[in-house]
Amino acid sequence: MGRTIITERFSNYNHEGRRLVIEATNYLKLQTLKSVRILHVFEIENANSFELDTIKNQIFKEPIGIIYDSVPSLPRTHFKIKHISGQYDFIEDQVEEMVHTMLGFNHISITHSLIYSLESITYQEFEIFRDYIVNPLEMELVTEDENNSVTNYAENETLGLGMDQADLDYVFQAFESENRVPNQLELKIIDTYWSDHCRHTTFNTVLDDVSIEGTYTDLILKSWNSYLETRKYLNRTKPITLMDLATINAKEIKKKGFLEDWDISEEVNAASINVTLDNQETLLLFKNETHNHPTEVEPYGGASTCIGGGVRDPLSGRGYAYQAMRISGSKNPTLSYKKTHPLKLSSRKICQDAALGYTDYLNQMGIDGGYVKEYYHDGFEAKRLELGALIAAVPKEDVQKSIPELGDCIILIGGRTGRDGLGAAVGSSSASTKRSLSSVGAEVQKGNPVLERKIVRLFKRPEFLKRIKRCNDFGAGGVSVAVGELAESLRIYLDRVPLKYPGLSAEEIALSESQERMAIVVAKDDVEFMFREAFFEDLEATVIAEVTDTQKLEMFYDNSCVAAITRNFLDSNGVSKHQNVLMQSHEVQCEMDPLNKASQRA
Structure with missing residues (x-):
């Protein structure tokens, strides 16, 4: 039986409500709004009267607010919102965890929503406020009789693949040699592996013909010829690509003997030096990560998972991240709300919510953000810049980087798996259109820094670290990529992956990008020890895969093989892309924006 608990802070403590009134008055230019009440609604499922009273008294009772059993009388100018299906709700998760761990009511489930009640406001201004607050890619309006079921979330009439026709033809040709066609899961795994996000398709495009024109031809040509000379020095025969341009200097100084402290291994989650x-x-x-697309469509989640994912990359190299840096770029956020692009959130909302997402995550992780800088320019309206960088360290004696062997086990440590981030790797690699923008909501996840901090503590235990042969964090592509990259041959058991809620299909489990998860390769004899270490830090640990010798990435669900892809084909990255390039340089105009108090180059 469903029961309801509703909480509201007394007016003297309603700081968020007062902030919203100021925001509405100064930025949205609303004239009639006097106050904003914010009510948290918790639907408690499977609780009897005793359990409900215990939850009220132990979890919700506080001296700065009031508890209701039902929605109090509110004006017509109120609205109720909840996270869209597949989005992580931190409050909901933390309350449910307290009910389970502190009170022992493991059978109880909780859903969370918010009510905003606006006092003394015209309906026209009410609609402006509501549209400003509700990002439809993150939250959705709840009608009074809405059913919160998410059972039909995964239904979709199209596959939504990001690969082009040439890649698709190549896939079907490869599977013809096995006398079969790829199933939907196999297609989506391949599509994710070959996405720009995972394999840098754009940067690896072959540049067939390069022409240079314009004002700075001599300067650019000098740099280009220097690059060609470096290729000769290194005896580079591979095609010219943007990736080669970006990395050739490191190869050059390495050959000259200036990188003797470089730690080289098959694990490439973060740059390492001795x-x-x-x-x-x-x-x-060292590691930097950009979350431009996610932060533009869902600022809080995009910025928080930018730095959260950035923490897990050096953590995959066993490093403890201790300092962070953030550089971001936006259109001027002080412009009128009326000048917001019709297909985008306002720059002000993006800037404010992204700053909150970044700082909330770092503060709860206990990491120092030593440098923060935001640049403002009209060009950032096309695409937001959100960059997070970290530095980490680990004693070298605690790290082994060895090749996985037949029979080794892959353990999933950390968070459970939901529908978070489905399709995000492909979505962030695709061009933004009206259609794509309407369907990317749950592609952007929200992080759980409390859980990630537990993982960080676990990875500071020397005896735990020393037993890890190889490690990967769960980012783009979920299980299919995070586990799939750990060894040449793997058998993954999708039905062993711990789930947030029942009802996920094999495809959803394989591709979910739920945050705060790590995959480690250990010898079979070390599994029980690793379980005990994880349990000590209040973390779930589950063997979900094993190393094989088939040279295939295989996935099983309910004792049936649901995907089997040869390693050589998967690592081919699809059909080679080719492009001619014309570089046209124009005279640089130096622009000064008072908001930056610094020169901005157009």
Whole structure:
């Protein structure tokens, strides 16, 4: 039986409501709004009267607010919202966890929504406020009689593949040699592996013909010829690509002997160098990550998972992240709300919510954000810039980077799997259209820094680290990529993956990008020890895969093979892309924006 608990802070403590009134008055230019009440609605399922009273008294009772059993009388100018299906709700998750762990009511489930009640406002201004608050890619309006079921969430008439026709033809030709056609899951795994996000398709496009014209031809030609000379010095025969342009200097100085401290291994989650700290050999790790697309469509979640995913990359290299940097770019956020692009959120909302997402995550992780800088320019209206960078370290003696062997086990540690981020790797690699923008909501996840901090603590235990042969974090592509990259041959058991809620299909489990999950390869004899270490930090740990010798990525669900893709084909990255390039340089106009208090180059 469903029961309801509704909480509201007393007016003296309603800081968020007062902030919204100021925002509405100064930015939205609303004239009639006097106050905003915010009510948190918790639907409690499977609780009897005793359990409900216990939850009220132990979890919700506080001296700065009031508890209701039903929605109090509200004006017509109110609306109720909840996270869209597949989006992570931090409050809902934390309350449910407290009910389970503190009270022991493991059979109870909780859903959370919000009511905003606006006092003394015209209906026209009410609609402006509501549209400003509700990002439809993150939240949805709830009608009074709405059913919160998510059972039909995964239904979709199209596959929504990101690969082009040439890649699709190549896939079907490859499967013809096996006398079969690929199933839907196999197609989506391949599509994710070959996405720009996972395999840098754009940067690996072959540049067949490069022409240089314009004002700065001599300057650019000098740089281009220097690049060609470096290729000759390195005896580079591979095609010219943007990736080669970006990485060739590192190859050059390595050949000249200037990178003797570079830690080279098959694990490439973060750049690592060997240093000596306090007379101890140490690996120093660097990582930067951009979340431009996610932050533009869902600012809080995009920015928080930018830095959260950035933490897990050096963590995959066993490094403890201790300092962070954020650089972002936006259109001027002080412009009138009326000048907002019709297909985008306002720059002000993006800037404010992204800053909250970044700081909330770092503060709860306990990491110092030593440098934060935001640049403003009209060009950022086309695409937001959201960059998070981290530096980490780990004693070298605690790290082994070895090749997985037949029979080794892959353990999933951390969060459970839901429908978070389905299709995000492909979605963030695709051009934004009206159709795509209407369907990317749950592609952007929300992070859980409390859970990630537990994982970080676990990875600071030397005896735990020393047993890890190889490690990967769960990012783009979920299980299919995070586990699929750990060894040449793998058998993954999708039905062993711990779930947030029942009803997920094999495809959803394989491709979900739920946050705060790590995959580690360990010897079979070390599994029980690793379980005990994880349990000590209040973390779930489950063997979900094993290393095989078939040279295939295989996935099983309910004792049936649901995907089997040869490694050589998967690693081919599809059909090679080719492009001619014309570089036309124009005279640089130096622009000054008072908001930056610094020169911005157009």
